[in-house]
Each structure stands twice: as C-alpha cells, then as structure tokens.
Amino acid sequence: MTLNIECEICQKEVKVIKVRKHIYCSKCLKQNSLKKKIHVLEKEAPQLINLGRYERDLYKLYLDYIKRYCLKHPILQQARDLLSYLSSNEIVPFTSWDQVYLESKQFSENYKVIMGLTGNPFIKIGKMLVELGVLPPKCENYSQNYLKLISRFPDDITDIIKNFIEFRKNRNIADKSIITSLERILFFSTWVNIDILLVNQNDIQNYIIHLQNRGNRQHNITPVYLSLSVFYKWCKHAKIILANPFEGIKISRPRKEVIVCDDHIVSQIMEFIKNPKSNPEQAFLLALILIWGLKSNDLSHAKIDITNGVFKIIFRRKKISTIKYYNRKQILELPKCPEWFFSLQKKFYTKWLHQYGQLKKSCPNYYLMLPRYRSVQTLTKDTIKTRVFEATMAAVGKKIPLSVLRKTCGHLHSTSSDSSILSTIGWSRDYCFKYTWMPRVYFQKKF
Numbered sequence: 001m002t003l004n005i006e007c008e009i010c011q012k013e014v015k016v017i018k019v020r021k022h023i024y025c026s027k028c029l030k031q032n033s034l035k036k037k038i039h040v041l042e043k044e045a046p047q048l049i050n051l052g053r054y055e056r057d058l059y060k061l062y063l064d065y066i067k068r069y070c071l072k073h074p075i076l077q078q079a080r081d082l083l084s085y086l087s088s089n090e091i092v093p094f095t096s097w098d099q100v101y102l103e104s105k106q107f108s109e110n111y112k113v114i115m116g117l118t119g120n121p122f123i124k125i126g127k128m129l130v131e132l133g134v135l136p137p138k139c140e141n142y143s144q145n146y147l148k149l150i151s152r153f154p155d156d157i158t159d160i161i162k163n164f165i166e167f168r169k170n171r172n173i174a175d176k177s178i179i180t181s182l183e184r185i186l187f188f189s190t191w192v193n194i195d196i197l198l199v200n201q202n203d204i205q206n207y208i209i210h211l212q213n214r215g216n217r218q219h220n221i222t223p224v225y226l227s228l229s230v231f232y233k234w235c236k237h238a239k240i241i242l243a244n245p246f247e248g249i250k251i252s253r254p255r256k257e258v259i260v261c262d263d264h265i266v267s268q269i270m271e272f273i274k275n276p277k278s279n280p281e282q283a284f285l286l287a288l289i290l291i292w293g294l295k296s297n298d299l300s301h302a303k304i305d306i307t308n309g310v311f312k313i314i315f316r317r318k319k320i321s322t323i324k325y326y327n328r329k330q331i332l333e334l335p336k337c338p339e340w341f342f343s344l345q346k347k348f349y350t351k352w353l354h355q356y357g358q359l360k361k362s363c364p365n366y367y368l369m370l371p372r373y374r375s376v377q378t379l380t381k382d383t384i385k386t387r388v389f390e391a392t393m394a395a396v397g398k399k400i401p402l403s404v405l406r407k408t409c410g411h412l413h414s415t416s417s418d419s420s421i422l423s424t425i426g427w428s429r430d431y432c433f434k435y436t437w438m439p440r441v442y443f444q445k446k447f
C-alpha cells in the first residue's frame, strides 16, 4: 500500500516523512527555515545595531526584494553582510544610478559578491527605488555601458575616445546613438588591426567590401560609414590626425521607403481586434499600436487610470535633452464608442485587475502592461516584442514587428486624411511629412 502524502505548501508528494507539526517537502522545509532567519534579520537586527533611518529603509527594500525569489544560503549571508555595511557606512540618499553603482562597487570591494548567484545588493535596492519612482529605470543610465566600451579600446586611445564622447554629448546626441557609433568604431578598429588613427582610404574601402561580402545590405552599411566618418572628421578638426581618410569617399544612401502591412493583413488584424472571442490583452495591444501608434517605450511605461468609467492611458514624461517639448498629450482618453471597442476595454480591464492582484508590489504602479510573474514592473523592450509577436501570431498567423504595425498606423492615418493627424499621436512634424511622399513597401515575412 502506498500513502500519498502531499507537502502543505507546494502540494508535491513527500517521500521522506519526519514527525513534525507540519508536513513539508525538503525544498519547502529549507525555504521555510531561510524565511525564518530573514524574518529575524528584518525584525530585530536593524534595532540592535542602530541603523540610521535611511539605511533602515534601504535594508527593508532589500529584504522585500529578495523575499520575492527563492532564498538561498549565500543570499542570507549577503543580507547579513549588507546589514554590517549599512551600519558602518552612511548612505547619501540616492538620486541617480551613478550613486547606486558607486555604492555597489564599494560594497563588492569589502564583501563577497557572486555574479549570477547573489548579485549586488545595491543594484537590487536600486531596482526597488525604480518601483517607488525615486530613480529612473536602470536601462536609461548609460554610464556603465560607456565604461565597458571605453575599456575595450586600446589604452593609448582611450582619452581620445573619452573626448569624442564628450563632443557628441555636447551636441545633444542621445546616449544610445553615441554608444552604437562607438561600437561600430570598435568593430572597425578590431578588423583593421592597426592603430585606428593611422588608417587610410584603402583600409576603409576594404572594410566596406568586407561588410558587403559578409552579406550586409547597403541599408546596414551606410550607418557604419556615417559613424566612422563623423569620428574621423572630429579627429581632423581636433588636430589628432592630419588628413581625414574619408576625404573623397562618397556614401551611397539606400532608397527610402516605408514598410507597412497590406490591406488584407490590416483587415485581418482589425477583425481580430473586434472579435469578442479574441484574447482581450492581445486585441487591446494591437489596437493601441495600429490605431494610436504607440511605441514600445510608450507601452512599457504607460499607466492606466479609470475614473467615472472612462479608460485613460497616462504616458510617462521624462526629460530628454534633445527634445524640449512633447507633441503628444500626456493623457489619452479612450472613446466609449464604437461599442466593440468599449467592450474590449472592459474585458481588458477585468483581466488586468486579476493579473495586478496576483503580482507583488511595493507601491501602487498601475502599469498598462503587466509582467506575467512576480512583481509589478515595467516590461523590457524584448518582452514587449514577444507580446506583439504573440498577438500578431494569434491574429494573422505571422510575426509582425511592432515597428511595421506602427508604420501601418501612420500609413492608414495619412491615406484616410492628411498626415498632420499623425502629430496628434505624438509624432514629430518631420516624421509625419515622410508619410506624404515616401513609397510604401508591403511587409513580407522573411524565411
């Protein structure tokens, strides 16, 4: 006769039974004992060693963070280490990720940090501060990316690279663009395998041929060309080199075009959005992109607000050095008609409420798009990409990128009226203007 005894927590079958008040499997038993130890740290330790108020808040945030995940012994050790660190170091309140990185560096110099196992406690605290809205998202701080990139250049030119970065920053070029162009310069430098300040026109032309031979399309080669050209032009101007190796080289620009979905796909997607049987999350997502032209970044930070039965989407406002004003209104009020759209909003909201209830949160953050597990936080670009692919697979059986759907939105708006309407959905005048003349190419799945 076999006895089926289940663990009280995870309901898995328990093989070895020890006489205790509760029946737990070995995994849950271990988790329970770790939880108890963390609980002791949480309740008693901060008082015993007299932590400052801010340090105590940070410690609480750290414990909240680790409790979301499966606990391990090294983490328990880290919780103790952090306590001792916080009791001997006064922390200046964090207002930027740079401060967080500085503190985490100092911590790792004094205590053991195992990447991939324990990670750094200050990064975890930083993530919690993002949830609380104190810090901007980690991915928007590029200081670490710069440091890593600079270290990959030969030592004798790192100062030149640093000055070049400064020059580009002063021109209000976005960090992301500077980093991409630095990566291109780095690739080129590894390929030529000589001092990049000594290259000549031939080296550059050979590099372009090399890129073509590797199957790169002109579309991808032109940006490489431009990045290198800007760098050498600056080197010449800063009198680092005597002659610009780009002098006399002509760049052929690729044909400009807008890739959009054809009418058949558009009508299939619209049918899916209107169909009451469709998954409301997917239908709603497709509607927001195809009708309102939302971008990945809009989607990950947007929050929802429902007052008096009106569904509103609130966009994030952040300071961008290059853009001084916003075209788009911060609040998008969704219309109650047509009827199918109103019922889609209601179905979406019901599902959203359920999902929100399942997730852990340190403060109310009503993000429009919610993660499927763990805690309420903004979704990454990759997750949104996956969600859009899932939705288009369900609607038309094809993976269609968000950018193509968004361009289709622009195309639809500009063919049904004039393209000035696009500026009301937050697109710049130049970008809208493209829709009045650029040739359309229909999206086709590449195999």
Ligand SMILES: [Zn+2]
Residues within 6 Å of the ligand: 007, 008, 009, 010, 011, 012, 024, 025, 026, 027, 028, 029
């Ligand atoms: Zn169990």
